[in-house]
Amino acid sequence: PTPIILDCDPGHDDVFALWLAAGNPSIDLRGVTTVSGNGHLEHTTRNARVALTVAGVDGVPVAAGADAPLKRALTPATWIHGENALGGPELPEPTVPLDPRGAVELMADILEASAEAVTLIPTGPLTNVALLLDQKPELREKIKEIIWMGGSTGRGNVGAYPEFNAWVDPEAADIVLRSGLPITMVGLNISHQALITESVIQRIAGIGNRTSEFGVELLRFFCGTYDAVEGMPEGPLHDPITVAIAIDRAVASVQRCHVDVETSGEFTSGATCVDLHDMLGKEPNVDVAITLDVDRFWHLVSDAVAQLA
Numbered sequence: 001p002t003p004i005i006l007d008c009d010p011g012h013d014d015v016f017a018l019w020l021a022a023g024n025p026s027i028d029l030r031g032v033t034t035v036s037g038n039g040h041l042e043h044t045t046r047n048a049r050v051a052l053t054v055a056g057v058d059g060v061p062v063a064a065g066a067d068a069p070l071k072r073a074l075t076p077a078t079w080i081h082g083e084n085a086l087g088g089p090e091l092p093e094p095t096v097p098l099d100p101r102g103a104v105e106l107m108a109d110i111l112e113a114s115a116e117a118v119t120l121i122p123t124g125p126l127t128n129v130a131l132l133l134d135q136k137p138e139l140r141e142k143i144k145e146i147i148w149m150g151g152s153t154g155r156g157n158v159g160a161y162p163e164f165n166a167w168v169d170p171e172a173a174d175i176v177l178r179s180g181l182p183i184t185m186v187g188l189n190i191s192h193q194a195l196i197t198e199s200v201i202q203r204i205a206g207i208g209n210r211t212s213e214f215g216v217e218l219l220r221f222f223c224g225t226y227d228a229v230e231g232m233p234e235g236p237l238h239d240p241i242t243v244a245i246a247i248d249r250a251v252a253s254v255q256r257c258h259v260d261v262e263t264s265g266e267f268t269s270g271a272t273c274v275d276l277h278d279m280l281g282k283e284p285n286v287d288v289a290i291t292l293d294v295d296r297f298w299h300l301v302s303d304a305v306a307q308l309a
């Protein structure tokens, strides 16, 4: 199995990324780290522990990371995810404990202890990953690759151009995009192919375990806010595409190109400038995910949920 660390800000779609990682046999989920993004850190951390508790996943350490972006104040995405970042179901008291280490410390310990290089999967703002690269440069060689949900080849979801995860902490995204490490970017252009249709909801509901019941409540809430805010009653389940790519590269086509993130634009702060047509002649630094095998993706998600509690 592929060893991964999932760095997340749950968030409805982050929960499905966690479940896909925990329920798919070709992934070895070594650790979960949390970051502020969809909600304040206290909420995203609790939500990660709730997601693992509901799914009956124990033995995976969960550590809390940055409680704010590197240089900016956090605006949590309450309009999509609710006040606690996981609106919809009643949240049980998590039994999965919080690791006493911080996120960077846990990531460093996992990387150090691993015989093989580990895949980092961030599904939120890149604050923790940027701090890791800054504080532990000697561990770079232990990072096999980074598969990040964020950015967009086209328009944004928090402004005309910026996508939420890039917009929350563009300075962190800039550090990661310039790191020279292998990066796959899963942006809105592909995540808007993972639409939560009624038949998707029915398929998850049909699994009939505790995880699927909780999951259906999450999906219904999420589609409700997407409908209210973006006029999309079939909301896009962004984050688990990252894990699906780690499981099976064939689930998404990619185009290798140069990507910069705007850190100072008056109207475009947080926009990812994806040079799809090589206008700049700059060295490509990112595999940009383009087309999703939608059927394969939803099969991976529902098969994983069926493996959980």
Ligand code: BDR
Pocket (backbone or CB within 6 Å): 011, 012, 013, 014, 038, 077, 080, 123, 124, 149, 157, 163, 164, 165, 238, 239
């Ligand atoms: C991203 O922002 C968050 O709201 C989602 O969890 C996803 O990671 C989509 O822009």
Ligand code: CA
Pocket (backbone or CB within 6 Å): 008, 009, 010, 011, 013, 014, 038, 123, 124, 239
């Ligand atoms: Ca997320």
